[in-house]
Amino acid sequence: MALSFTCSASISTQHQARVNFKSNKGLEDVRNLIKTVGVPSITCSPVKSLQNGNWVKLICGASFEDVVDIRNLSLVYTLAGVDCIDCAADVSVVNAVNEGIDAAIEILPLRRPWVMISVNDDEDLHFRKAEFDPEDCPLDCSKPCERVCPADAISLEAQNSTTQLSFHTNAPGAFKGGVLTERCYGCGRCIPVCPYDKIRVTSYIREAATTSELLKRNDVDAVEIHTTGRQIAPFKELWDGLADSIKYLRLAAVSLPDIGEATVSSMKDMYSVMEPDLCCFNLWQLDGRPMSGDIGRGATRESIAFALRLAAIKDRPHGLYI
Ligand code: SF4
Numbered sequence: 001m002a003l004s005f006t007c008s009a010s011i012s013t014q015h016q017a018r019v020n021f022k023s024n025k026g027l028e029d030v031r032n033l034i035k036t037v038g039v040p041s042i043t044c045s046p047v048k049s050l051q052n053g054n055w056v057k058l059i060c061g062a063s064f065e066d067v068v069d070i071r072n073l074s075l076v077y078t079l080a081g082v083d084c085i086d087c088a089a090d091v092s093v094v095n096a097v098n099e100g101i102d103a104a105i106e107i108l109p110l111r112r113p114w115v116m117i118s119v120n121d122d123e124d125l126h127f128r129k130a131e132f133d134p135e136d137c138p139l140d141c142s143k144p145c146e147r148v149c150p151a152d153a154i155s156l157e158a159q160n161s162t163t164q165l166s167f168h169t170n171a172p173g174a175f176k177g178g179v180l181t182e183r184c185y186g187c188g189r190c191i192p193v194c195p196y197d198k199i200r201v202t203s204y205i206r207e208a209a210t211t212s213e214l215l216k217r218n219d220v221d222a223v224e225i226h227t228t229g230r231q232i233a234p235f236k237e238l239w240d241g242l243a244d245s246i247k248y249l250r251l252a253a254v255s256l257p258d259i260g261e262a263t264v265s266s267m268k269d270m271y272s273v274m275e276p277d278l279c280c281f282n283l284w285q286l287d288g289r290p291m292s293g294d295i296g297r298g299a300t301r302e303s304i305a306f307a308l309r310l311a312a313i314k315d316r317p318h319g320l321y322i
């Protein structure tokens with residue numbers, strides 16, 4: 001089975017709603033709001049949405065791990081009728097997504113969106129975290145990193161300059177705080193704005209074995225594999241590591257950027273790797289560039305140009321219908 005489209009609609013975590021699950025009042029407020037404003041009735045299954053070309057996915061972020069926000073987002077966007085919620089391949093995050101979906105369904109008996117987890121086969125912008133030592137930051141820095149972060153993932157406060165000495169600098173006072181790791185989704189905006197070049201990034205690759213166990217859960221429906229598309233070996237290694245869990249899925253998505261002339265042959269090679277294990281739908285998520293729609297100008301134009309180029313190809317990779 002194959003279903004493919006050139007892009008997925010996404011709603012960024014910047015537009016967040018905060019609901020306090022600990023207090024019944026938070027949920028009661030949502031219930032009352034739904035009664036007042038209503039929600040559109042959802043008649044379309046996620047598969048039907050894919051076939052109709054109007055599939056909507058909430059992207060929590062492959063690295064975003066703030067479980068409270070993720071749970072709240074999942075509640076709100078399930079009520080809004082999204083077809084899929086994409087999140088980090090992490091047990092706590094997956095639990096948070098499902099708690100949000102369950103809470104939404106308790107409010108209204110809606111159909112469940114699919115839960116998709118994101119993994120990578122190589123270094124990828126989606127899988128990295130910023131870090132710096134706040135005690136190394138000059139106290140007169142105007143903290144542009146904090147202002148530019150779209151996820152409120154940087155929090156800095158000056159320690160009392162007269163009563164505390166910084167251990168590292170032996171200078172009076174220092175910043176405390178820094179990057180809130182679970183909120184950082186690796187967008188990289190903070191790096192170029194630091195006037196003192198203090199911010200580093202750490203990239204990571206999700207473990208196939210852990211991901212495979214998550215995919216076997218009955219509350220996980222789909223996987224998104226982020227790949228550079230430039231080398232088949234790491235893709236094959238990851239796929240082989242996931243292969244025995246693919247049969248539990250409804251959808252296996254592959255996300256790759258435009259790599260020019262090699263794009264189509266790379267997609268064909270990847271499909272050959274996947275085909276023996278594919279008993280679910282497959283989806284190509286073709287961004288013009290990684291983190292498209294988030295970083296940098298012109299990302300949408302690049303994505304559309306990419307789609308048009310692929311649409312013009314006669315010998316298309318399996319499952320590419322535009
Ligand atoms: S990379 Fe920097 S700007 Fe982006 S989310 Fe992380 S801390 Fe914030």
Ligand code: SF4
Nearest residue numbers: 137141143144145194
């Ligand atoms: S901009 Fe750089 S030096 Fe200034 S507070 Fe942020 S990380 Fe520290």
